[in-house]
Amino acid sequence: MRQPIxxxxxxxxxxxxxxxNEDVSLRIDAPIGQVVSVIGPNGAGKSTLFKMLSGFLKPTSGQILLHGQDITGLAPHRxxxxxxxxxxxxxxxxxxxxxxxxxxxxxxLHRNASDLEVVLGLPRAIQDEQTLGASAREILALMELSAVADTQARHLPQGLLRLLGMAMGLATRPQVLLLDEPYAGLNPEETNRAVAITRKxxxxxxxxxxxxxxxxxxMAISDRIHVLYFGKKIAEGTPAEIRNNPQVIEAYLGQEDEEIGL
Ligand SMILES: Nc1ncnc2c1ncn2[C@@H]1O[C@H](COP(=O)(O)OP(=O)(O)O)[C@@H](O)[C@H]1O
Ligand SMILES: [Mg+2]
Structure with missing residues (x-):
């Protein structure tokens, strides 16, 4: 089997x-390009898990591997x-x-030239500027933000700010992008648009x-879903499997219907 991403x-x-988080294991498998979701009621430990994966918190125990390399406890920028x-x-x-x-x-984050070269305007820094400018425009186009490329953030609606946050994440050319509640506070139209862009x-x-x-x-976007409940992973599967999983339904009982939509 291929190494997990x-x-x-x-x-x-x-x-x-x-x-x-208690003894949580999860994998994102090859090929690159899947959407994997972590769900669970408020306080289940989702954000904590994300913070550990991205280096903002250290696990008490356990290991995190990226392409087989141990990244447990490394700083976020690393x-x-x-x-x-x-x-x-x-x-x-x-x-x-x-x-x-x-x-x-x-x-x-992805610049080739050193700070000194940038300050001195050396060739490699100038070339970087052109390459990165093209790359930034490409990312804005992918996020459907080209029309507001020169608009100040203060004039952008919430839905577009959220996409801009995603665009900034993409600017570092990641292989794995972690999104913590990217659609929270968006109206249905903005959500649909953001979901379609996330898929893209x-x-x-x-x-x-x-x-x-x-x-x-x-349910619309995920290839696989992991379910956390009071810090423990209680289920994993495709959207259809999760929707029909009795333990998951049980975990969500008492929550508002529209919120879970199971
Ligand atoms: N820095 C922290 N210090 C103490 N408790 C925390 C901290 N961060 C999260 N928690 C607690 O850990 C549990 C899981 O929180 P969190 O990961 O934010 O859940 P979720 O994102 O699923 O809503 C909650 O009980 C929360 O109060
Ligand atoms: Mg959270």
Missing amino acids: LEARNITKRFGGLTA IAQLGLVRTFQETTIFPDLTAMEHVSLAHQ VAAGGVSVLLVEHDMKAV
């Missing part, structure tokens, strides 16, 4: 007496350089910068790992 092995995370990136949140958006400037900024991103050769509350979106 990303693998979490028996991850546990404790915050004092609280176990946020993990990003190795190809796994978490989407940029609202907090990384600057109101006065344009969409294009945001993507260019995120691109810095995956088809373009990025494996997407998604945490999402909008069950309709999850």
